[in-house]
Amino acid sequence: MRESLSPKRLEGSGRWLLKIFTGLLIVVFLGIHFVVNHLVAPGGLLTYADVVAYFQNPIIVVMEISFLILVVIHSFLGLRSILLDLNPSPMVLRVVNFVLVVIGAVAVIYGAWLALTIAGRG
Amino acid sequence: MPNQPEANNWPRWFDPRSRSLGTFGFILNRVTALGLTLYLLMHLIALGQLARGADAYDGFIALVKNPLFKLGELLVIAAGVIHGLNGIRIALNSFGIGVRCQKGTFIALMLIALFIIAFFTFKMFSEG
Amino acid sequence: MTEQLWQVHFKVHRQRTGGKPYVRTFTLDVDPEEYILDAVERIWALHDRTLTYRHACHHSTCGACGMRVNGREKLTCITTISSVTQNGGTVRIDPLRNFPVVSDLVVDMGNFFLRMDRSGFNSVAPLAAACLPYEQPLTAENSIDHEPERLVDCIECGLCISVCPAANTDKEYVGPAVLASLHLMYVQNPTQEFIDQADHHTGLWRCHSAYECTEVCPSGVDPAWRIMDMRKKVMSDRIKSIFRPRSSEKKNAQPA
Amino acid sequence: MEEGGDPHAELDRIMKTTQPSAIVIGAGFTGCALAYDLAQRGFAVTVVERGELASGTSGRTHGLLHSGARYCVTDAEAAIECIQENMILRRIAKQCIEYNGGYFVALDDADLGYAPAFFQGAQNCGIPVEEIDVQRALAAEPALNPKILAAYQVPDAAFDPLRLAMAFAASARQHGAKFNTFHDVVGFLRDGIGNICGVSAVNRHAGQPVDFRADITINATGAWAGKVAEMAGISVPVRPTPGVMVAYEKRVTQRVINRLCEPDDGDILLPQRRMAVIGTTSFEVEEADYIPVYPDQVKQMHQRAALLVPELENIKMRGAYMSARPLIGGLMSGRSLSRTFKCYDHQTDEEVNGLVTVTGGKATTCRVMAEKTADLVCQKLGWQRACETAQHPLADYHLYYS
Numbered sequence: 044m045r046e047s048l049s050p051k052r053l054e055g056s057g058r059w060l061l062k063i064f065t066g067l068l069i070v071v072f073l074g075i076h077f078v079v080n081h082l083v084a085p086g087g088l089l090t091y092a093d094v095v096a097y098f099q100n101p102i103i104v105v106m107e108i109s110f111l112i113l114v115v116i117h118s119f120l121g122l123r124s125i126l127l128d129l130n131p132s133p134m135v136l137r138v139v140n141f142v143l144v145v146i147g148a149v150a151v152i153y154g155a156w157l158a159l160t161i162a163g164r165g
Numbered sequence: 166m167p168n169q170p171e172a173n174n175w176p177r178w179f180d181p182r183s184r185s186l187g188t189f190g191f192i193l194n195r196v197t198a199l200g201l202t203l204y205l206l207m208h209l210i211a212l213g214q215l216a217r218g219a220d221a222y223d224g225f226i227a228l229v230k231n232p233l234f235k236l237g238e239l240l241v242i243a244a245g246v247i248h249g250l251n252g253i254r255i256a257l258n259s260f261g262i263g264v265r266c267q268k269g270t271f272i273a274l275m276l277i278a279l280f281i282i283a284f285f286t287f288k289m290f291s292e293g
Numbered sequence: 294m295t296e297q298l299w300q301v302h303f304k305v306h307r308q309r310t311g312g313k314p315y316v317r318t319f320t321l322d323v324d325p326e327e328y329i330l331d332a333v334e335r336i337w338a339l340h341d342r343t344l345t346y347r348h349a350c351h352h353s354t355c356g357a358c359g360m361r362v363n364g365r366e367k368l369t370c371i372t373t374i375s376s377v378t379q380n381g382g383t384v385r386i387d388p389l390r391n392f393p394v395v396s397d398l399v400v401d402m403g404n405f406f407l408r409m410d411r412s413g414f415n416s417v418a419p420l421a422a423a424c425l426p427y428e429q430p431l432t433a434e435n436s437i438d439h440e441p442e443r444l445v446d447c448i449e450c451g452l453c454i455s456v457c458p459a460a461n462t463d464k465e466y467v468g469p470a471v472l473a474s475l476h477l478m479y480v481q482n483p484t485q486e487f488i489d490q491a492d493h494h495t496g497l498w499r500c501h502s503a504y505e506c507t508e509v510c511p512s513g514v515d516p517a518w519r520i521m522d523m524r525k526k527v528m529s530d531r532i533k534s535i536f537r538p539r540s541s542e543k544k545n546a547q548p549a
Numbered sequence: 550m551e552e553g554g555d556p557h558a559e560l561d562r563i564m565k566t567t568q569p570s571a572i573v574i575g576a577g578f579t580g581c582a583l584a585y586d587l588a589q590r591g592f593a594v595t596v597v598e599r600g601e602l603a604s605g606t607s608g609r610t611h612g613l614l615h616s617g618a619r620y621c622v623t624d625a626e627a628a629i630e631c632i633q634e635n636m637i638l639r640r641i642a643k644q645c646i647e648y649n650g651g652y653f654v655a656l657d658d659a660d661l662g663y664a665p666a667f668f669q670g671a672q673n674c675g676i677p678v679e680e681i682d683v684q685r686a687l688a689a690e691p692a693l694n695p696k697i698l699a700a701y702q703v704p705d706a707a708f709d710p711l712r713l714a715m716a717f718a719a720s721a722r723q724h725g726a727k728f729n730t731f732h733d734v735v736g737f738l739r740d741g742i743g744n745i746c747g748v749s750a751v752n753r754h755a756g757q758p759v760d761f762r763a764d765i766t767i768n769a770t771g772a773w774a775g776k777v778a779e780m781a782g783i784s785v786p787v788r789p790t791p792g793v794m795v796a797y798e799k800r801v802t803q804r805v806i807n808r809l810c811e812p813d814d815g816d817i818l819l820p821q822r823r824m825a826v827i828g829t830t831s832f833e834v835e836e837a838d839y840i841p842v843y844p845d846q847v848k849q850m851h852q853r854a855a856l857l858v859p860e861l862e863n864i865k866m867r868g869a870y871m872s873a874r875p876l877i878g879g880l881m882s883g884r885s886l887s888r889t890f891k892c893y894d895h896q897t898d899e900e901v902n903g904l905v906t907v908t909g910g911k912a913t914t915c916r917v918m919a920e921k922t923a924d925l926v927c928q929k930l931g932w933q934r935a936c937e938t939a940q941h942p943l944a945d946y947h948l949y950y951s
Contacts, residue, residue: 053494054493054498055492055498056492056497056498056524056527058498059259059524059528060528060531066249066252066256067256069249070253073249089226090219090222090223090226091222091223092219094222114205115205118198118201121198121202122199122202125198125199127463127494127499128175128178128462128463128466128499128501129172129463130172130462130463130465131172146206150205150206150209153209154209157212157213157216160215160216168388168389168390168391168392168393168394168400169391169393169464170391170463170464171462172462172463174461175461175462177458177462178461178462182364183363183364183365184503185505187502187504187505187508187517188503188505190502190503190504191502194501258502258521259502259521259524259525260521260524261522261524261525264517264518264521264522265427265515267502267517268504309754309755309756328868331842334839335839338838338839339839343756345600345731345753347600347601347604348600348604349601349603349604349607349608349609349710349711349714350608350609350612350709350870351608351609351868351870352794352824352826352867352868352869352870353796353822353867354612354710354711354796354821354824355608355710355711356711357601357604357608370868370870371868395731396731396753396755399731399754402950403950404950406947407948407950410945410951414947416644416645416709416946417643417644417646417647420803438650438702441649441803442647442648442649443800443820443822444645444647444707444709444822445822446822448822512822512823513823
């Protein structure tokens with residue numbers, strides 16, 4: 044194993060811990076989400092007006108955006124872990140890393156923009 | 166030499182033959198993970214309708230009320246519940262907690278998951 | 294052992310080096326309490342001298358005779374025929390998964406043994422360390438003249454690697470036995486080296502908690518528990534190291 | 550030399566042209582130890598083995614590293630050899646031995662009557678033997694039959710059979726020996742004047758014939774030595790003499806428990822890993838390739854085991870197996886190097902040059918068997934290098950695969 048060490052570790056305790064913590068926070072957020080949804084909008088957010096009204100609360104905006112960040116981190120770390128199981132070459136892995144980071148960043152920026160746009164339409 | 170580890174063996178991840186309970190947990194976790202990631206991306210794209218204004222979004226919501234979409238939504242909820250509860254087990258195990266009763270924990274959590282899924286099924290289709 | 298013999302059909306994986314695999318069926322009259330390895334040996338001795346298989350101790354101390362019996366990883370020298378089939382039944386015998394097949398039922402364990410070696414695996418340990426840490430130590434009081442020692446549980450049979458879904462696709466993953474060995478070594482001698490070896494993408498983090506290794510382990514090593522316990526140890530070490538005064542900077546400053 | 554440059558290169562060249570070569574048939578304990586010994590003395594060694602390492606008698610041994618006390622009354626020579634080799638293996642093969650010692654316990658008056666001869670014999674053979682107070686023995690081994698009448702402590706140990714063979718093989722490989730497992734020897738090669746100059750074998754993995762050539766061939770096939778020698782038209786009087794061993798699910802004692810009596814069936818109970826292994830019986834067979842495990846012998850072992858440690862009566866059996874000792878029978882036609890094992894130079898007896906057979910012996914004495922055989926081989930080939938296998942620890946057994 045010592046010989047087979049690649050110069051840079053591709054996964055370690057830090058990323059694992061991050062995955063677990065984001066995972067647990069997602070579970071907590073989802074719980075809050077369901078409770079809040081039922082208290083704020085008992086029938087669900089089924090019309091455009093409902094959604095806009097819901098996003099008027101700044102706490103909701105912050106929560107939704109952090110939720111998105113957590114979900115993106117967790118799912119993309121998980122996806123990367125699955126891809127690592129396929130024993131990719133360092134080159135392929137670099138591409139995978141790049142693609143995942145780009146898609147993740149785009150998803151977060153796009154989501155944040157969306158949330159702020161909706162909030163701004165109030 | 167067909168038995169060496171090869172990346173193209175990946176379909177065997179999902180092969181439950183002559184496997185024990187732990188692998189069912191592994192398979193469920195992996196399938197739901199992939200499903201939920203796919204859903205996350207689709208969801209973000211679909212919510213783009215919000216930016217296009219009230220008519221676009223309300224039209225979209227009308228489409229989603231279709232039973233087929235409801236079934237999809239239910240699948241997402243089921244996947245989320247299973248992945249979340251199973252994830253709690255794996256997280257605890259990774260801190261060395263409850264490894265030796267992981268089977269019992271798995272069964273208990275999956276029963277809870279079943280219960281929650283049943284609850285949502287009932288709720289969704291009764292409102293229908 | 295019962296007197297009544299069973300008729301059992303053994304479907305055995307056959308393959309010459311580099312050749313195409315096929316299945317050959319041998320029908321034997323067996324004592325149901327005989328072990329699978331006895332039947333394989335009899336097939337070789339009395340039916341087909343070209344059959345190749347690995348074996349040595351015939352009582353689960355050497356780990357050479359791991360095979361898949363009806364798809365499931367078994368140490369064949371302690372698996373009775375009656376535990377896997379019935380009279381008139383069929384038993385499939387295949388080589389282990391995730392190892393290169395050399396011929397028939399023989400797989401190449403070389404890479405695995407070298408990984409075990411690099412993990413610092415020592416096959417004899419003081420009795421207290423040879424047990425699983427959560428077990429009651431066997432007997433402490435009988436160390437009258439010296440501390441008893443024991444050949445440790447892991448017999449390097451490779452069943453855990455064969456059954457592991459992660460080892461199925463990733464040839465760099467060292468697998469449950471090596472991680473269990475790192476844990477055992479760390480428990481006996483808590484040095485940073487074992488932490489660093491385990492905290493690696495080919496190590497602890499490739500495990501996806503299918504717990505199959507512990508299911509198939511014929512010796513009670515409980516690799517899954519050891520992997521999870523090692524994760525705990527690695528993570529607590531890494532968290533503590535944040536607050537520890539940095540000695541690594543000093544080390545880095547010196548020319549290597 | 551003055552213009553020859555590097556003296557090491559020169560030495561290498563000489564070595565290459567004069568380095569003797571040897572084929573060892575069989576990779577049991579003797580074969581592996583012999584390969585190590587010869588390789589360490591500078592031979593180019595090729596090992597040819599029908600199956601995996603230690604897949605015959607060696608792998609299926611009881612796993613007892615004898616103190617020699619078992620033989621100290623009936624065969625002092627064997628006992629002395631055992632204690633000497635015990636001490637050497639303890640030094641060089643620590644990696645695969647649990648060195649916990651052993652007790653000889655007396656269960657009845659007949660056993661007690663044997664005690665004085667035993668104690669005296671052990672001392673005469675140089676075996677560190679100590680009488681232990683019964684209460685103290687029972688405190689050390691609470692599972693022992695509480696009715697024991699006397700207990701003696703001796704330096705017995707348990708080893709892992711496959712790993713012991715692998716450690717010798719790994720050391721041999723580090724000295725350049727080549728192992729060809731799954732190669733079945735089918736005949737001997739002869740040069741123009743009828744001397745044996747190698748073997749022809751079949752690579753069982755590929756199903757292809759392959760020839761190996763060497764200055765000398767050593768038949769180290771133990772219980773199969775007679776069958777292999779037959780291929781050269783030579784008769785070696787080896788009788789496969791199997792005995793049964795039964796392994797239990799629980800390690801009931803930490804020490805080896807021997808019954809204090811003359812060597813008998815089921816008189817040794819050995820702890821190994823999480824198990825206890827009782828052995829053994831003794832009967833002769835013609836053919837050693839397949840020996841069934843006889844249920845009545847298993848039952849007999851079960852009864853004997855329960856005599857030493859009563860709780861074994863109710864402990865589940867984990868495995869039962871047969872192992873065929875290579876017992877040397879017939880007249881002492883060969884050159885006897887020891888009463889426990891024999892080494893035949895077929896040049897002196899049958900006028901077949903190039904073949905030596907070594908057989909008999911025990912796992913505990915495998916190193917000295919190899920040493921004596923290698924001495925004979927060196928003497929035959931006029932090669933003068935001393936044996937050093939007793940001095941250095943063996944290579945880690947994993948490195949067999951390096």
